[in-house]
Amino acid sequence: MKHKKLKIVTSIAVIALISIPIFLKNEKRSLEVVDVSNNMGIKTSLVYVNSGDVIYVRCKFKNAGVQCNSVEKHGISAVTSRMLFDKIHGLSYVEVLEKFADLGIWDFTRSTCGEDFYFHFYVTKAMITDALKFLSHAFSDTNFSSSYLEYIKKFYPSILDVETSAPQDLLRQRLWSMLYSNSVYGMSDTGSSRSISGLSTKDIQDFVRNTLRRDNLDVVFVGEISRFEVDDYLKILFAGLPETTKLEKFRFETLKDDLSAETEAVITRPNLHDVVCVMTGVRIDGLSNMEKAALKTIVEGIFNAKTGDFSRGLRRRNISHNAFCEVIWGDMSNVFFISVFLAKKDLENYKKYLYEKFAEYQQTLDLGALEKAKNYLIKISCNGFSLQDLDEKIETTSFPYDEVAEEALEEMMKKLFDQSRLRTVIIGDIAQDQSL
Amino acid sequence: MIKKIVCVILLLLPQISFAKNNEKKVQECILQNGVRVVLHEDFKMPMVVIGIVFHLGKAEAPPNKFGMIDLIEKKLINSELHDVFYDLGINYCTSSDYFCTKIVASMNPESARDFFIQMCKVMLEISVEDLEICKKQLVLEYKLSSYCGQDALANNIAANVQFSNGNTLPMFQEQELNSITESDVKLFYKNNFRYCPVTVIVSGAIGYKSLLKMLHNSFSNLPRRRARSSIPLATSSLKDVLLENKFMGNAIIYAYALSPDENMKFGNFFDHILLHEMKKYFNGIYKIANCSLDDIGQNGWSIKLITLERRSTVSLEGLSDIYRAFIKRICALGISPESLKKVAARKRVYDCITFANLGDAYHSMLYECLANRDINGTYFSADGLEAINLKEFRAFVENFFQQNALFKIMTKFKLDN
Incomplete structure (x- = not known):
């Protein structure tokens, strides 16, 4: 009897000794980011999080977005995205939606606006293998239907029409064309009707072969999975992507610094009810992660709507406004812009204020405000609400906010507030000669 | 025997360790002062989303003072708190609609206690600093939306939502907004916001006991919340409205x-099916540029807006025909026990994924709170779907598009086209 009891106690002790380290190890691993080396030569990261059954997958083909298309084939990325994912494995559009639902693929999102071509989705662990097998057909079945291509071409002009109706869209398009006057970057990020209408299925096939490759692919898995599982999933999903040979290394086209000579533009629009919209932008190319962190700190510290000096100053001057500031990030080029809606009567005051402030910020560094901004960014950027946020964490925690030094901030302030690089567009019920 | 037990336990270990992450369980309680608290614990990320929902919206603005709620929403967080929250790393935003006003914030769990303490001050008294600037901002927003047509659309929707006492939802008027004084705002806030029903919705890395302790400590000064009565909506046969609109030209809403009863019984399930069928049906037709399903609800009532945007080549009659075909299809859907199991299985996956994300979990709980549905009741879960009475549901769907109809708004870019 005693012997039996001892056996039971010993067994329980053994179990405890095994289980506690496993439990502690997995708790410690949570939010760990690891690079997963694999035989497919695909840059892959795993963000380990105790998410139970749910996995988030994001796949990005770098420099395969619309902004990196040639002028002649502007928009081919967007069309290719439809050709790949609208009808997978011979199924109709509706059947693909049903299949996604059956396979537990949720929030399947694809985008080609900007520099990159990417798609992401959620799936459960129980279904991921079948889901990836289904999605892999998108890359292996490349006999694209010419009738479907014609169908897409038919409704493209109406998509583009919708995008040019709101004042903000008109401002943005005009501003971008001034910041990138001789480049696709300055054109619509959906494509051009003319170039799309000239596309053939061979163009799409060539685009897939030359631009959607393993050596410009960047994949992130977020969830409770191991490196070995990630390796298997990659093989399933991207078996259809050909191996890259050394001779054909993916080439990134360089971007010219081609700001327009015109620094200010006015778009006259009647019936805007005494409201003018002003969008001011600065383009800064080729930033390192440290420089991006410095830029983000400055934008947050000076331009955040609640506590930033810029908005506070507008309120003190009783200038009626709604201001929105953002940085559009890219590998090759970044744009910081301020978009403001004003009462027409405040336009003169605003423009005076804008240029005074830009001159002031170029000279003066408010370290206190920037330090606060840095602390705020560190606090909010290190975690997220969702598994998708944790993917973006890889991008933003590679912004080393805590390492940004005073010199880096000073340098960035000079670049950002260089008035010779400022471009401004106004839209409102004002004449063309009433420019800034 | 002992070896077998050991093997079984070792095999079960991974499941035991992570079982808590697969749970969707939502806990709730009502504080002594009537504040409802809803919590979904999720410790996988050291982050928490907190929403404070005042069940008081634009529909309850005082007569001839529409804009009051918008002003209060803009002033909910006064400028002093901007700095406090910034230093604490709290990111927040406010919003209001016809039926509620909300503050949603995200933060590290360590900041939650301070957040509740500051919010208690806000809930007792509102700052009216910079009120004139807020008015100007609202006027700007209104004028801009006038250009695009958003305000016309919103006002048309408001004018057509009729309550059984003959009232309609109020519409934005610039003169009314400008006539509101600081004392008007303070008085309205004191008499209404201090006492209106409030729900605190939390999703993230806070334990139930810790949350209750924080709320007992910080919200103890709040006055008791009043109960609300809702005025039923008046449903009638579909009214037609034609509108010129640049924001959403070429669309039908x-x-x-x-009703609260229908919403309670079928609302969640119906939404799930309706949205899925809409995506399948309308996205496959190139004549349809976009389709969406929105919900403005109050106190159990749900007003569903199904919007179809057509491409310019399709006439309004053509669009109506497409919609009629869709209704026919959905009524003939024939939900069988097998397809119900399929829908329930999909809902399980959907809930699993929703509750893996703090923000989505928050919105899901918010939606259920606003619909006045039981947060953890059968109709919130996939298990409950399989218990649905199919005969009743089928009858409900067949009648829905006739008996529950409120109005139809058709928009064109230009009325002479």
Whole structure:
């Protein structure tokens, strides 16, 4: 009897000794980011999080977005995205939606606006293998239907029409064309009707072969999975992507610094009810992660709507406004812009204020405000609400906010507030000669 | 025997360790002062989303002072708190609609206690600093939306939502907004916001006991919340409205109302099926540029807005025909026990994924709170779907598009086209 009891106690002790380290190890691993080396030569990261059954997958083909298309084939990325994912494995559009639902693929999102071509989705662990097998057909079945291509071409002009109706869209398009006057970057990020209408299925096939490759692919898995599982999933999903040979290394086209000579533009629009919209932008190319962190700190510290000096100053001057500031990030080029809606009567005051402030910020560094901004960014950027946020964490925690030094901030302030690089567009019920 | 037990336990270990992450369980309680608290614990990320929902919206603005709620929403967080929250790393935003006003914030769990303490001050008294600037901002927003047509659309929707006492939802008027004084705002806030029903919705890395302790400590000064009565909506046969609109030209918006009883029984399930069928049906037709399903609800009532945007080549009659075919299809859907199991299985996956994300979990709980549905009741879960009475549901769907209809708004870019 005693012997039996001892056996039971010993067994329980053994179990405890095994289980506690496993439990502690997995708790410690949570939010760990690891690079997963694999035989497919695909840059892959795993963000380990105790998410139970749910996995988030994001796949990005770098420099395969619309902004990196040639002028002649502007928009081919967007069309290719439809050709790949609208009808997978011979199924109709509706059947693909049903299949996604059956396979537990949720929030399947694809985008080609900007520099990159990417798609992401959620799936459960129980279904991921079948889901990836289904999605892999998108890359292996490349006999694209010419009738479907014609169908897409038919409704493209109406998509583009919708995008040019709101004042903000008109401002943005005009501003971008001034910041990138001789480049696709300055054109619509959906494509051009003319170039799309000239596309053939061979163009799409060539685009897939030359631009959607393993050596410009960047994949992130977020969830409770191991490196070995990630390796298997990659093989399933991207078996259809050909191996890259050394001779054909993916080439990134360089971007010219081609700001327009015109620094200010006015778009006259009647019936805007005494409201003018002003969008001011600065383009800064080729930033390192440290420089991006410095830029983000400055934008947050000076331009955040609640506590930033810029908005506070507008309120003190009783200038009626709604201001929105953002940085559009890219590998090759970044744009910081301020978009403001004003009462027409405040336009003169605003423009005076804008240029005074830009001159002031170029000279003066408010370290206190920037330090606060840095602390705020560190606090909010290190975690997220969702598994998708944790993917973006890889991008933003590679912004080393805590390492940004005073010199880096000073340098960035000079670049950002260089008035010779400022471009401004106004839209409102004002004449063309009433420019800034 | 002992070896077998050991093997079984070792095999079960991974499941035991992570079982808590697969749970969707939502806990709730009502504080002594009537504040409802809803919590979904999720410790996988050291982050928490907190929403404070005042069940008081634009529909309850005082007569001739529409804009009051918008002003209060803009002033909910006064400028002093901007700095406090910034230093604490709290990111927040406010919003209001016809039926509620909300503050949603995200933060590290360590900041939650301070957040509740500051919010208690806000809930007792509102700052009216910079009120004139807020008015100017609202006027700007209104004028801009006038250009695009958003305000016309919103006002048309408001004018067509009729309550059984003959009232309609109020519409934005610039003169009314400008006539509101600081004392008007303070008085309205004191008499209404201090006492209106409030729900605190939390999703993230806070334990139930810790949350209750924080709320007992910080919200103890709040006065007791009043109960609310809702005025039923008046449903009638579909009214037609034609509107010129640059914001959403070439579209039709169909509005339907679900009573609290119908919403409770079928609302969640119906939404799930309706949205899925809409995506399948309309996205496959190139004549349809976009389709969406929105919900403006209050106290159990749900007003569903089904919007179809057509490409310019399709006439309004053509669009109506497409919609009629869709209704026919959905009524003939024939939900069988097998397909119900399929829907329930999909819902399980959907809930699993929703509750893996703090923000989505928050919104899901918010939606259930606003619909006045039981947060953890059968109709919130996939298990409950399989218990649905199919005969009743089928009858409900067949009648829905006729008996629950409110109005139809058709928009064109230009009325002479």
